[in-house]
Amino acid sequence: MNENTKFVSKEEYDALERELVDAERKFYANLEVLEEKMKKLSTLQKLSQLVFETRDLEVVFDKIVEFSVNVLEVEKTLILSLNEDGKFKVLNHKGYSRKIKDKISNVIIDPSNKYIVKLAANKEVNLVKDVETEFSAELGLCQIILCPIFNDKGNLSVIYVVGYSKDNLSTYKGFLDDDCNYFRLITDQITLAYQNISFTKNLEKLIKDRTQQLINKSKDIIVMLENLPQGIVSIIQGMIIHKEYSAYTEKILEVNDLAGKDAISLLFDNSSLGPDAISQIETRILSSIDEDKLNFELNGSSLPVQIIKKVENGDEKILDLTWTPICNHNNIIERLMVSIRDVTTMKELERLNAGQKKELEVVGKILNMGSSSFENFISKAHEYLSQNEKILKNNADLDNETIILLFRNMHTLKGSVRLYDLSSLVDTIHEAEQRYEDLRKNADAWEKNVLLKDLEVIQEKIFEYNEIYQNKLASVLKNPNIVSMQLETFEKIVTAIEKRNDNEFTKIVKNSPNLKCFSDAFSDILNGLASLAKSLEKERPTMVVHDGNVFFVANKISFLEDIFTHALRNSIDHGIETAKERISAKKAPAGTISISVRLENNKNLIFTIEDDGRGLPMKKLREKGVVAEIFKRDEIIADEDVAQLIFRSGISSAEKVTQISGRGVGMDAIKGMIEEKGGLINVEFLDKSTKGDDFRQFKIVMFIPNDNIAYKIT
Amino acid sequence: MTKKKILIVDDSEAVRSSLKKIILQQNSDLEIEVCEADNGTAGFELFEKKQPFALIFSDYNMPNMNGLDMCKKIKEKFGSNAPPMILLTTQSNPDLMAEGKKVGVTAWVIKPMSTKTLIQIVERFIKNFK
Numbered sequence: 001m002n003e004n005t006k007f008v009s010k011e012e013y014d015a016l017e018r019e020l021v022d023a024e025r026k027f028y029a030n031l032e033v034l035e036e037k038m039k040k041l042s043t044l045q046k047l048s049q050l051v052f053e054t055r056d057l058e059v060v061f062d063k064i065v066e067f068s069v070n071v072l073e074v075e076k077t078l079i080l081s082l083n084e085d086g087k088f089k090v091l092n093h094k095g096y097s098r099k100i101k102d103k104i105s106n107v108i109i110d111p112s113n114k115y116i117v118k119l120a121a122n123k124e125v126n127l128v129k130d131v132e133t134e135f136s137a138e139l140g141l142c143q144i145i146l147c148p149i150f151n152d153k154g155n156l157s158v159i160y161v162v163g164y165s166k167d168n169l170s171t172y173k174g175f176l177d178d179d180c181n182y183f184r185l186i187t188d189q190i191t192l193a194y195q196n197i198s199f200t201k202n203l204e205k206l207i208k209d210r211t212q213q214l215i216n217k218s219k220d221i222i223v224m225l226e227n228l229p230q231g232i233v234s235i236i237q238g239m240i241i242h243k244e245y246s247a248y249t250e251k252i253l254e255v256n257d258l259a260g261k262d263a264i265s266l267l268f269d270n271s272s273l274g275p276d277a278i279s280q281i282e283t284r285i286l287s288s289i290d291e292d293k294l295n296f297e298l299n300g301s302s303l304p305v306q307i308i309k310k311v312e313n314g315d316e317k318i319l320d321l322t323w324t325p326i327c328n329h330n331n332i333i334e335r336l337m338v339s340i341r342d343v344t345t346m347k348e349l350e351r352l353n354a355g356q357k358k359e360l361e362v363v364g365k366i367l368n369m370g371s372s373s374f375e376n377f378i379s380k381a382h383e384y385l386s387q388n389e390k391i392l393k394n395n396a397d398l399d400n401e402t403i404i405l406l407f408r409n410m411h412t413l414k415g416s417v418r419l420y421d422l423s424s425l426v427d428t429i430h431e432a433e434q435r436y437e438d439l440r441k442n443a444d445a446w447e448k449n450v451l452l453k454d455l456e457v458i459q460e461k462i463f464e465y466n467e468i469y470q471n472k473l474a475s476v477l478k479n480p481n482i483v484s485m486q487l488e489t490f491e492k493i494v495t496a497i498e499k500r501n502d503n504e505f506t507k508i509v510k511n512s513p514n515l516k517c518f519s520d521a522f523s524d525i526l527n528g529l530a531s532l533a534k535s536l537e538k539e540r541p542t543m544v545v546h547d548g549n550v551f552f553v554a555n556k557i558s559f560l561e562d563i564f565t566h567a568l569r570n571s572i573d574h575g576i577e578t579a580k581e582r583i584s585a586k587k588a589p590a591g592t593i594s595i596s597v598r599l600e601n602n603k604n605l606i607f608t609i610e611d612d613g614r615g616l617p618m619k620k621l622r623e624k625g626v627v628a629e630i631f632k633r634d635e636i637i638a639d640e641d642v643a644q645l646i647f648r649s650g651i652s653s654a655e656k657v658t659q660i661s662g663r664g665v666g667m668d669a670i671k672g673m674i675e676e677k678g679g680l681i682n683v684e685f686l687d688k689s690t691k692g693d694d695f696r697q698f699k700i701v702m703f704i705p706n707d708n709i710a711y712k713i714t
Numbered sequence: 715m716t717k718k719k720i721l722i723v724d725d726s727e728a729v730r731s732s733l734k735k736i737i738l739q740q741n742s743d744l745e746i747e748v749c750e751a752d753n754g755t756a757g758f759e760l761f762e763k764k765q766p767f768a769l770i771f772s773d774y775n776m777p778n779m780n781g782l783d784m785c786k787k788i789k790e791k792f793g794s795n796a797p798p799m800i801l802l803t804t805q806s807n808p809d810l811m812a813e814g815k816k817v818g819v820t821a822w823v824i825k826p827m828s829t830k831t832l833i834q835i836v837e838r839f840i841k842n843f844k
Contacts, residue, residue, distance in 0.1 A: 284824050286806035294821045298800075298831050302824075 037178070043071045044182055051189040055197060058091075064186060065094035068161055072179055078160040088116075088158070119148045120156055125184045127175055139164035143175050147187045152198035159183065231319075231340030234326060235263040237289050239282065242335055252319070252342045254311040267321075267338070272308040288325060288333050296325040296333055306343075318344045358424075362468045369420050373524065374469055376558040377416055381462050384409040389455050398443055406451075407436035408669050413458075415565045419528050425461050432458060514554050515711065518597050519545050521552040525564050533572055539579045539590035541572060541611070546596040549712050550605070556709040559677065563670050567609050567700060568593065570666040575613030587612065599712040603705065610686065610699035619694045621645050639696060643683040647671040670702075679704040717747040718840055719764060723757035723772040723781060724750075724802070733771060733832065740833050744840060754779025758787050767797045769839045774803040774810070782810065786817045798839045802827060 008016070047067050054060050061079050068077040076095035080088040115128055126146045133142060147159035161183065163175060224246070225232065231249035234242040243259040250256050255266065263285070268278045284303055288296040303323045310316050320341040325333040366374050388406050395402060410433040417425045432454035439446050519526060530540045552560070576582075576591030583589055591612055598606040621642050626633045630645065646667045674681050679702060686697040720737060724730050734748045749764055751757035755778040761767060770788070772781035779787075785799045798820040803810075811822055820839075823831060 280824070283804075283806040286808065287811065287822050287824055290808075291811060291815075292821065298821055298827075298835065299824045301830060302826075302828055 040071055040178075040182065043067060044185060048185065048189050051186070051193045052196070054193055055200065057190070057193065057197070060190065060193065061092040064159065064190075065092050067186075068159075069094045072182060074161050074163055074175075074179070076162040076164070078162070079157065080160055081157040082155060091157070115144065115146055116158065119146045119158065123148050123150070125180055125187055127180050129174075133162075135164065145175060145180055145183055147183045149187055149190045149194070151194045159187070231342070232337065233258060233263070233266075233340070234335040234337040235285060235289065236335045239263050239285065239289075241266060249340060252317070252340055253309075254313065263338075267340075268307065268309075270310040273304065277304070285336060288336055291333060293325055293327050293331045293333055296323075296336070300325070316344075317342055318347050359468055359472070362465055363472055365420060365422055366465070366469050366473055369524070371473070372555045373420070373558075376555070377420065378462065378466050378469075380416065380558065381413055384413050385455055385459055385462075389452065392448055392451050392455070398439065398446055400440070400443065403436060403439050403443060407433065407440065408672070410436055412562060412566075412669060415562065415569070418532075419524060419561075419565050421528075422465065425458065425465075428454070428458055428461060515551040515713075516554055517549075517551055518547040518595070521554060521557055522561065522564055525561060525568060529568060529572065532569060536573055537578060538572060538576055539582075541576055541591040541593045544592060544594040546594070548597045548599060550597045550599045550710050551713050552710045553708065556707075559673055560704075560709070563673055563702070564595075566666045566670050571609065571611045571613065575611040575615070577614055581614075585614075599706060599710055602712065605702075605704045605706050605710055607702045607704070608699050609702075610697075612697075615687075615695035615697045616643055616646070616683070617694065618642055618696055639685065640683070643685070643696075643698065646683065647681065674702055674704060677704055677707070717745040718768040719747045719749060719766070720836070720840070721749050721751070721757065721761060721764075721767045721770045721772075723752070723754065723770070723776070723784065725752050725773060725776045727752070729773070736829055736832055737836055741836060741840065746840065753777050754781060754784035757781075757784050761788055762791075765792065766795065769797050769836070770799045771835075772799065772801055774801050782814055782817065782819065785814070785819055789818045800835055 044067070047063055050063055051060050065077045065079065068074045074095070077093065078090055079092040081091050083089050115126070115131075119126055125148070128144045128146065130141045131144055136142070142162050142164040145159075145161040147161070149157040149159065151157065161175075161179075222244075225244060226247050228246050229248050230246060231252040232246040233249050234245070236242045239262060241258045241261045241263050245258050249258060253266065255261070258266065264278060264282050268281065271278075273281070281303060284299045287299050300323055303321070305321055307319050307321065308316055309319055320343050322339040322341075324337045324339070326335045326337055328334050369377070388409050391398075391402055391406055398406075410429060414426065414429045414433055417429055432451070435451060435454065526543055529543070533540045571593050572591075576593075577585065577587075579589035582591065593609065593611045596608045600606055618639055622637070625631050625637070625642060625645050628648075630648075631637050647670075648668060671681050681700065681702050683698050684701055686699055722730050722733050724733070730750045730752075734750065737748060738746060749760055749767075751760045753776045754772070757770075757772060758779070761770070770785070772784060774781040781801050785796075785801065788799070789796050796818065799818065800821050800823055801814060801819050802823050802825050804825045806822070806824060814822060821835075823835075
């Protein structure tokens with residue numbers, strides 16, 4: 001026996017045994033409670049799960065009252081909700097005896113009940129003890145667990161759990177703290193469930209709304225695609241047309257059922273683009289679809305924006321194309337949208353508009369010229385052009401003289417065109433003139449067809465002018481009112497002559513639209529001098545006209561106009577210096593040109609023209625005469641004879657050929673025209689002979705027979 | 715400030731010099747240095763030697779090593795330190811482009827490339843490069 005062995009007495013043993021038994025009993029009792037609790041908790045867990053997942057709180061309320069009565073063994077449970085009328089209504093109940101159940105199934109609990117007021121205020125689960133109710137007479141005092149539940153709108157519902165002390169059905173011994181805890185949990189769960197349900201409902205509503213919006217949008221797009229007067233297609237992978245495209249596209253391209261068609265051939269077959277350009281486009285589109293947007297940004301800018309395409313019925317359409325990539329959220333291009341606009345009509349209108357503008361310009365020019373000047377111009381132009389045409393057609397070879405004639409005609413025509421500022425003709429005529437000029441250097445290089453083509457082009461343009469004149473202006477300008485006015489004047493003249501009233505006669509003549517003094521008759525030319533001088537970078541010359549009381553018949557002076565056009569141009573171009581040169585020569589910056597007119601015995605018109613420019617370059621003319629083998633270098637020739645060289649074709653004193661003159665035909669053309677009318681032209685020096693001077697002042701004197709073109713009226 | 719470097723790899727001398735000229739002219743406000751190589755192998759070696767670069771322009775079709783293989787090598791060796799790589803080609807080939815995407819080619823540009831596009835690329839990538 002171990003020395004540690006201890007002996008106990010019987011009393012001590014009994015006491016220990018009692019303790020043990022008691023402990024065992026307590027243990028099992030606790031175990032039972034624990035098991036009970038576990039059971040409750042597990043049921044609660046299931047209920048929680050249900051509440052969490054539910055979409056229908058009716059079902060949940062059923063389960064709650066069941067849990068309350070069956071598991072927690074509470075006698076009676078009510079679930080009430082506060083109605084809009086401010087009264088509670090029973091939503092669910094369990095545990096009431098039939099008699100009471102009937103009574104309470106529509107029982108209204110007063111919201112002003114002090115417990116409810118307290119509940120609504122502290123929003124916590126409350127345990128209220130020893131409460132007397134309308135059933136207390138029968139069932140005794142009760143305890144109530146009040147659970148507030150607030151739905152998503154903040155409205156109060158209450159779980160109302162009651163245990164009565166005298167209820168026979170019950171094993172009720174008063175509520176435990178745990179019971180309150182269970183209901184706290186349930187309450188929280190239900191509040192969450194409300195939020196969940198409301199959230200889900202909102203979400204559903206949102207999705208529904210969005211879906212509806214999407215449907216509406218799709219409808220809108222479809223309506224748009226159906227009705228938009230514009231072609232819209234999109235190209236998807238495989239280079240085909242997506243099934244949704246605007247109906248108008250079919251109308252533009254005149255092809256039906258575009259969906260799935262090859263995009264490249266649909267858009268670019270029979271177009272203005274060559275196969276290489278089309279293959280480029282194909283490559284660029286291929287490199288865009290299903291690729292990052294960047295690829296389109298880098299390659300798309302070279303896609304065509306306008307093409308001309310021949311459609312099925314043979315019409316040519318001008319199409320504007322706009323390319324837009326349609327990307328997904330990752331910036332990958334899903335399709336390439338192409339908007340197609342048929343701008344054929346617009347372009348046509350633009351063209352017409354441009355034509356109209358040009359027409360108006362032409363009308364303005366012709367109005368400035370006046371009807372008779374214009375008709376003169378047309379007939380003269382026709383004359384020159386047909387003469388050139390005849391020469392070109394009838395000659396296999398061109399001799400120098402013929403070339404000069406061709407050139408002179410064109411040069412004169414250019415003069416008129418410039419004078420009247422018929423701008424669309426100037427360049428064409430200048431080009432033709434340049435070609436004749438080249439021929440003068442190398443007569444063998446002539447190409448008949450090119451020269452004839454020039455004439456044709458000029459003829460065409462002149463024809464355009466004439467068309468506009470005939471269609472728009474002739475009838476207006478030749479209005480009978482104008483004619484009758486002239487007749488009236490004529491009658492007055494006759495009357496004046498009959499009455500031998502010279503003053504009256506003079507007055508009438510001076511007012512007659514047909515008789516004009518020099519400045520009026522040649523106003524076109526004189527007015528044109530400013531722009532002429534400007535284009536030669538010279539100051540506008542001062543004109544001094546001594547008109548000698550000579551009046552010209554307006555429609556008979558067109559040849560004189562040609563003469564003065566040439567003569568004045570020569571003066572400004574060759575005679576008058578630039579402002580700078582003049583200032584350093586102590587002259588006024590602007591030159592002066594003087595014209596005097598005389599009518600001798602009513603038979604001869606005598607014009608003189610002089611300017612205060614540098615004078616005739618004698619040395620240079622002499623040199624040219626030698627080069628042209630007109631005289632020998634050491635030959636003694638009078639200045640008067642040297643001066644005659646200015647009338648010889650091909651000799652110009654100008655240093656450079658300008659567009660205005662300086663081709664050595666100005667003066668020879670004048671001479672030709674004057675001689676044709678049976679007149680004479682000459683140079684006279686103004687300064688007394690100082691032989692050997694480089695420059696000599698001079699005037700041009702012209703004698704022209706007066707073939708009823710002018711009258712002297714004093 | 716160190717110069718931003720652009721690598722141009724193309725077997726055509728004319729293409730290289732015109733690219734270079736446009737880049738330098740259009741970005742005279744930026745400090746840019748242009749390096750050139752005439753094939754993929756030389757391009758890779760130059761890249762290794764002189765990196766970091768801000769941008770690579772490379773032709774696809776070149777002797778020795780093509781542009782795509784060069785980009786692949788650069789990406790393998792330098793990973794995220796590789797600059798944006800723009801490949802130039804005359805023909806779009808979806809397989810090639812797919813491979814380029816795998817390798818990390820930033821974009822394919824179809825030749826002929828417009829000056830505007832070139833300027834756009836340089837602006838976009840050079841101005842982001844620090």
